[in-house]
């Protein structure tokens with residue numbers, strides 16, 4: 663029996679503007695700014711990739727630039743975050759699951775990487791809130807989640823500021839680059855718990 667392909671989902675209307683920020687698709691010209699913070703060992707400490715060299719940055723940029731219209735699990739939306747004309751970070755919304763092969767995605771994972779030059783002012787929080795609003799307003803999602811190393815306190819605080827709940831802590835399930843295992847904290851937000859920021 664053949665399974666019909668699920669219809670592709672329309673991309674969200676961009677840019678999204680908040681009080682201090684503009685969220686837009688990633689452009690090839692963002693390479694220098696993204697390369698600067700993704701080449702910083704402190705920034706990538708808890709990311710699934712090591713600090714990017716030139717070749718790895720080229721590969722990441724092509725993935726980010728192409729990530730404009732996710733539709734099925736494993737596809738993602740990448741957004742560049744601008745503050746007063748400067749790129750300060752990037753966001754990801756990655757679909758992970760759905761009920762059946764022709765259903766739209768129902769679960770998505772959030773991710774964020776911000777330049778430490780612009781940290782500590784709530785910009786990442788403001789951007790992540792806008793991404794949550796976009797995710798629930800534009801896609802028929804049931805649940806958003808974030809997975810992080812529990813030692814990544816800045817990211818855990820961000821999850822809490824945007825209304826996500828700590829749902830679980832799994833032990834030694836994440837393979838680190840140095841051959842060790844680390845724990846994972848799972849944060850979640852259900853559609854019925856979502857309060858739009860604006």
Ligand SMILES: CC(C)(COP(=O)(O)OP(=O)(O)OC[C@H]1O[C@@H](n2cnc3c(N)ncnc32)[C@H](O)[C@@H]1OP(=O)(O)O)[C@@H](O)C(=O)NCCC(=O)NCCS
Nearest residue numbers: 705708774775776781782783784785786787810816817819
């Ligand atoms: C996770 C990350 C985005 C958080 O950055 P951040 O600077 O702490 O987050 P914000 O920009 O939202 O700033 C929040 C801080 O500014 C303060 N702040 C100041 N003005 C604020 C405002 N208007 N609104 C909210 N917070 C404000 C907050 O109190 C908070 O400080 P605190 O944590 O000491 O209480 C950043 O650390 C990062 O990019 N890390 C590396 C990548 C990474 O690990 N990503 C996650 C992988 S799972």
